[in-house]
Amino acid sequence: xxxxxxxxxxxxxxxKLYLPQIFCGMKITSRHFFKNLFLHIAHLFGRxxxxxxAATIQYPEELRPLMSRYRxxxxxxxxxxxxxxxVGCMLCETxxxxxxxxxxxxxxxxxDVEKFPVRFDIDLGMCVYCGYCVEVCPEDAIRMDTGILxxxxxxxxxxxxxxxxxxxxxxxxxxxxxxLEFPHQCSVHGGEMKGGWEGTAVTPSS
Amino acid sequence: xxxDLMIKLVLAGIVLFAVLNLAGFHTWVERKQxxxxxxxxxxxxxxxxxxxxxxxxxxxxxxxxxxxxxDIVPKGADRTLHMLAPFLSVFFALVTFxxxxxxxxxxxxxxxIELQVAKIxxxxxxxxxxxxxxxxxxxxxxxxxxxxxxxxxxxxxxxxMISYEIALGIAIIGVIxxxxxxxxxxxxxSQGQLIGGWLPRWxxxxxxxxxxxxVTAALAETKRLPFDLPEGESEIIGYFVEYxxxxxxxxxxxxxxxxxxxxxxxxxxxFGGWQVPYLTPDGFHFPxxxxxxxxxxxxxxxxxxxxxxxxxxFCFLFMQLRWTVPRFRYDQLMSLGWKGLFPVxxxxxxxxxxxxxFFGEAS
Numbered sequence: 001x002x003x004x005x006x007x008x009x010x011x012x013x014x015x016k017l018y019l020p021q022i023f024c025g026m027k028i029t030s031r032h033f034f035k036n037l038f039l040h041i042a043h044l045f046g047r048x049x050x051x052x053x054a055a056t057i058q059y060p061e062e063l064r065p066l067m068s069r070y071r072x073x074x075x076x077x078x079x080x081x082x083x084x085x086x087v088g089c090m091l092c093e094t095x096x097x098x099x100x101x102x103x104x105x106x107x108x109x110x111x112d113v114e115k116f117p118v119r120f121d122i123d124l125g126m127c128v129y130c131g132y133c134v135e136v137c138p139e140d141a142i143r144m145d146t147g148i149l150x151x152x153x154x155x156x157x158x159x160x161x162x163x164x165x166x167x168x169x170x171x172x173x174x175x176x177x178x179x180l181e182f183p184h185q186c187s188v189h190g191g192e193m194k195g196g197w198e199g200t201a202v203t204p205s206s
Numbered sequence: 207x208x209x210d211l212m213i214k215l216v217l218a219g220i221v222l223f224a225v226l227n228l229a230g231f232h233t234w235v236e237r238k239q240x241x242x243x244x245x246x247x248x249x250x251x252x253x254x255x256x257x258x259x260x261x262x263x264x265x266x267x268x269x270x271x272x273x274x275x276x277d278i279v280p281k282g283a284d285r286t287l288h289m290l291a292p293f294l295s296v297f298f299a300l301v302t303f304x305x306x307x308x309x310x311x312x313x314x315x316x317x318x319i320e321l322q323v324a325k326i327x328x329x330x331x332x333x334x335x336x337x338x339x340x341x342x343x344x345x346x347x348x349x350x351x352x353x354x355x356x357x358x359x360x361x362x363x364x365x366x367m368i369s370y371e372i373a374l375g376i377a378i379i380g381v382i383x384x385x386x387x388x389x390x391x392x393x394x395x396s397q398g399q400l401i402g403g404w405l406p407r408w409x410x411x412x413x414x415x416x417x418x419x420x421v422t423a424a425l426a427e428t429k430r431l432p433f434d435l436p437e438g439e440s441e442i443i444g445y446f447v448e449y450x451x452x453x454x455x456x457x458x459x460x461x462x463x464x465x466x467x468x469x470x471x472x473x474x475x476x477f478g479g480w481q482v483p484y485l486t487p488d489g490f491h492f493p494x495x496x497x498x499x500x501x502x503x504x505x506x507x508x509x510x511x512x513x514x515x516x517x518x519x520f521c522f523l524f525m526q527l528r529w530t531v532p533r534f535r536y537d538q539l540m541s542l543g544w545k546g547l548f549p550v551x552x553x554x555x556x557x558x559x560x561x562x563x564f565f566g567e568a569s
Contacts, residue, residue: 018542019418025530029243033526036242056247 066147071131073148074122076166077141083182084167085141088115092133092142100126101133104185109197118193119185120166124151125159162187209317218323221303229462232521233265239522240529268455275451280352283448287350292449292456295343299463302336305329306470307391309480309510310487313502321480321510322391329390330378333471334371337427341367343460344429344436344445351448359445362536363429363436369540370426370433373547377419380551380558381475384412394479398486404493406483409476415554417476419547424471425524426543428464432531435539469520470513477516480509 014020039053057064066072077085088105104119133142146169153159153173163184164175178188186194234249238261241248250261257263279288306329309321326332341363348360385393399407410417426433437444446457473479484492485508489499500508534542 022527022531026526029526029530032245033239033242036245040242054241054247055245058247 060150063147068145070147071129071134071144073124073146073151073169074127074133074142074144074161074166075146075169076120076163077143078167082180084117084120084163085139086117086120087113087139087141088117089138091136091138095132095136097130097132098126098128100124100128106183116182117163118183120163121160122166123160125156164188213319214323217319217321218304221308221323222300225300225303225463225466226459228466228521229459230265230269232462232465232525233268233458234260234262235521235525236528237261237264239525243526243529269452272452272455277451277453278448280448282352284350284352287346288448289453291343291347291350292446292453292460293343294346295340295460296456296463298336298340298343299460299467302333302467303470305332305390306467306474307394307479308470308513309506310395312506320391321506325391326389328388330382330388330393333390333467334375334378337464337467338367338371340427340460340464343457347449347457348445351445353448355442356445356447358442359436359438359447362438363445366426366429366433366435366539366543369543370423370547373419373543373551374423374427376548376551376555377416377423378475380413380416380554381409383555383558383562384409390474390479394474394481397478398481400484400493406478406481408478408481413476413554413558415550416558417472419551419554420475421468421472423543423547424468425527426539428461428468428524430461430465430524431528432534433539434533435536438533465521465524466517469517469524472520473513473516477520478512479516480513482508482512485509 036053039048039051042048043053079085086103087108088103090103090105093099093101093103100123102119102121102123103117105115106118108114108116129144131144134144148169151159158173161173164178164180164187165171165173167180175188178186178194180186181195182197183193183195185191238248240246248261249264250258252258252261252263252267254263279285304323305326307320307322312319312321324332344363344367345360348356348358348363351357381393382388385396387393387396393409397406397408401407401411405411429436437446446454449457484490485500485505487502487505489497489505491497
């Protein structure tokens with residue numbers, strides 16, 4: 001049987017005296033103390049700003065820099081006219097392992113586009129932030145680059161984002177007023193269909 | 207008679223005001239100093255009208271919080287003792303300051319005022335008696351709470367205080383032998399003499415070993431890290447588990463008060479109290495021949511400033527030590543006290559006695 005002999009080093013006489021070791025410790029803590037004190041005072045006078053005096057990041061005033069590939073809250077990208085790039089192909093809804101995406105597509109007046117979503121909901125209470133929806137999207141219509149991390153709500157309902165919040169990352173629940181022009185099932189107006197395509201007489205079939 | 211009484215009352219008021227405020231200030235220092243040591247920023251979120259004052263208002267906020275919190279007495283606890291314990295703790299920590307001289311005689315007209323609340327001939331004995339009585343608050347808190355952890359903390363405190371008090375007392379004997387008195391103001395006064403014409407006869411110079419033992423044992427008396435076994439917040443919460451609101455706050459205050467007591471005692475006994483080097487009542491006499499005359503009030507002011515600065519430096523050092531050294535294990539604590547400090551303290555007394563017999567002046 002293999003035996004591993006662990007040799008614990010004996011304390012030397014000076015270490016057993018406590019005092020020299022305590023002074024060594026005091027040296028370390030004092031070094032930190034006076035260095036940081038000096039830096040804090042220097043910062044007060046606007047000097048040496050590039051050397052931080054503390055490792056603290058004062059959340060929520062200061063945010064930690066995020067990696068560019070970090071997966072934060074989703075957003076839907078827009079076309080030049082403000083309508084969503086989404087073509088309602090249902091790939092993200094299909095690939096989503098948490099089944100948190102709900103899309104209701106409708107026919108688009110432009111024959112090159114085929115479809116668009118009248119409803120696009122993500123239940124953040126269910127989302128696992130895997131990023132598959134972003135990966136699978138053929139139109140680059142959904143991204144997870146808003147940098148929004150503070151996704152807290154008082155109810156499950158408030159965790160459910162609809163097309164208003166998804167199109168505009170600045171918006172938070174509850175959305176006060178709807179400013180979307182394309183047709184969509186508007187939660188602000190109690191789920192009624194709102195909006196229409198500019199210049200076309202096409203009304204969405206529902 | 208009435209004037210004398212008034213003077214004493216004013217002195218007591220000044221000391222109480224200074225000490226209690228310093229203890230409150232300690233809470234801020236503790237937060238900020240530990241933050242700086244650990245590369246943090248520390249509490250800074252209690253603004254009044256937008257002023258954060260580096261987080262200094264947190265202490266006030268804490269006191270307000272503690273006063274408004276519910277005061278819980280556990281079921282089955284001894285109500286009287288449970289209530290008495292924190293008051294005893296704070297009381298004995300506060301009365302200690304009465305015997306500590308914080309300045310030399312102040313002469314106003316033909317009246318001589320000793321800057322010491324109570325001029326006691328055996329001030330040293332009084333202080334140690336009061337410090338020892340302080341443990342009653344802790345024991346009673348542990349005993350009256352009817353909580354196993356609390357009584358464990360109380361018992362630990364008792365054993366620790368008794369062990370370290372012996373080393374503390376014996377360390378002091380060396381100092382008493384050298385200065386030949388137990389009157390603190392006399393001890394301070396005789397520390398103003400110079401050895402060889404240039405070295406102040408401070409306690410640290412004549413009794414360095416006693417200084418080390420005294421500081422160690424006195425830190426153990428304050429029940430703060432590295433000797434915070436009675437509290438031991440990570441193992442047993444300590445003797446004040448069952449206290450809430452301002453009663454808990456009073457134990458907290460006692461900790462800081464005791465730190466200040468120890469800092470001022472170390473200053474008084476080993477660092478010349480209110481003595482400023484080369485300053486005598488009629489002015490500075492430097493060994494290289496300079497002489498600067500100083501008025502009496504300025505001399506006293508220098509003394510009080512000297513005492514306060516030295517005391518504050520020691521408060522700072524103790525705080526630094528508290529954030530440097532980890533807690534002792536219980537057997538290590540006991541063996542340090544009984545096998546380390548106690549024999550060394552006795553040796554120190556013997557060596558001091560021999561030196562005094564052969565080289566002592568006129569004794």
